[in-house]
Amino acid sequence: MIRVMDVHKSYTKEKETIKGVSFEVKKGEIFGLLGPNGAGKTTLMQMIATLMKPTSGIIVIDGLTADKDLLEIHKRIGFLTNEIKLDPMSTPNRLFDFFAELYDIPKEQLYQRRKESFERFGIGPFADKRINELSTGMKQKISIAISLIHNPPIIIFDEPTNGLDILTSKQVTDYLMDLKEQGHAIILSTHIFSVAEALCDEIAILVDGRIAAQGSVKELVDQTGAENFEKAFFKIYVDNHVE
Ligand SMILES: Nc1ncnc2c1ncn2[C@@H]1O[C@H](COP(=O)(O)OP(=O)(O)O)[C@@H](O)[C@H]1O
Numbered sequence: 001m002i003r004v005m006d007v008h009k010s011y012t013k014e015k016e017t018i019k020g021v022s023f024e025v026k027k028g029e030i031f032g033l034l035g036p037n038g039a040g041k042t043t044l045m046q047m048i049a050t051l052m053k054p055t056s057g058i059i060v061i062d063g064l065t066a067d068k069d070l071l072e073i074h075k076r077i078g079f080l081t082n083e084i085k086l087d088p089m090s091t092p093n094r095l096f097d098f099f100a101e102l103y104d105i106p107k108e109q110l111y112q113r114r115k116e117s118f119e120r121f122g123i124g125p126f127a128d129k130r131i132n133e134l135s136t137g138m139k140q141k142i143s144i145a146i147s148l149i150h151n152p153p154i155i156i157f158d159e160p161t162n163g164l165d166i167l168t169s170k171q172v173t174d175y176l177m178d179l180k181e182q183g184h185a186i187i188l189s190t191h192i193f194s195v196a197e198a199l200c201d202e203i204a205i206l207v208d209g210r211i212a213a214q215g216s217v218k219e220l221v222d223q224t225g226a227e228n229f230e231k232a233f234f235k236i237y238v239d240n241h242v243e
């Protein structure tokens with residue numbers, strides 16, 4: 001579904017932020033990008049979501065590339081990042097209408113999608129409230145619902161549980177597990193070990209713009225000979241961080 005091949009990104013001449021990253025994500029798989037702040041997770045995900053071009057390297061989404069098939073790719077991707085904010089004066093209902101029109105979603109389908117996600121996330125009672133009156137958790141759940149309004153086969157979620165309380169966080173991770181079961185290909189970034197451990201089939205540990213290690217939780221623990229995943233992560237980080 002997603003192939004990333006030797007991708008590099010430099011924002012400036014002096015510094016390379018992504019230094020040759022390659023990986024693949026298949027249908028029904030959750031691929032985790034785990035790394036400290038500044039490792040390059042958001043940069044990488046923005047490039048995969050075609051919001052930004054790599055300096056070099058190739059990204060193939062469902063057999064398509066951004067230079068030829070940008071619109072087709074957009075239809076197939078649901079992208080969530082903290083950097084995109086909902087209009088504070090709008091309401092959940094109006095946002096749903098707006099994005100449904102943007103994606104050309106038929107009325108019947110919109111009705112279904114709205115019903116499903118309002119029920120799952122308990123958005124109903126807040127449907128006509130202004131966004132700026134809602135809690136952080138509710139805003140995040142609305143962002144998630146909207147990012148998946150077109151039922152995309154590929155889901156790219158940048159730190160989806162960041163800043164959420166444990167109950168909201170669980171609603172989000174349960175949803176991601178359901179989407180995986182339904183066969184979506186999912187990339188998520190996080191710096192929360194328990195989220196990576198609970199959800200990801202495969203994890204790439206990103207350190208200073210490089211994949212320092214990759215594998216399942218068990219493989220990463222075995223590779224490092226660490227007692228647990230958290231210790232494995234720190235070992236990999238210390239062994240690979242140079243700057
Ligand atoms: N628009 C930008 N211009 C210049 N440097 C940037 C820009 N966005 C991110 N960076 C730098 O790239 C590096 C990686 O950032 P980012 O991808 O946000 O990492 P992460 O999401 O893992 O925290 C950081 O050093 C950051 O300062």
Ligand SMILES: [Mg+2]
Nearest residue numbers: 041042043158
């Ligand atoms: Mg980030």
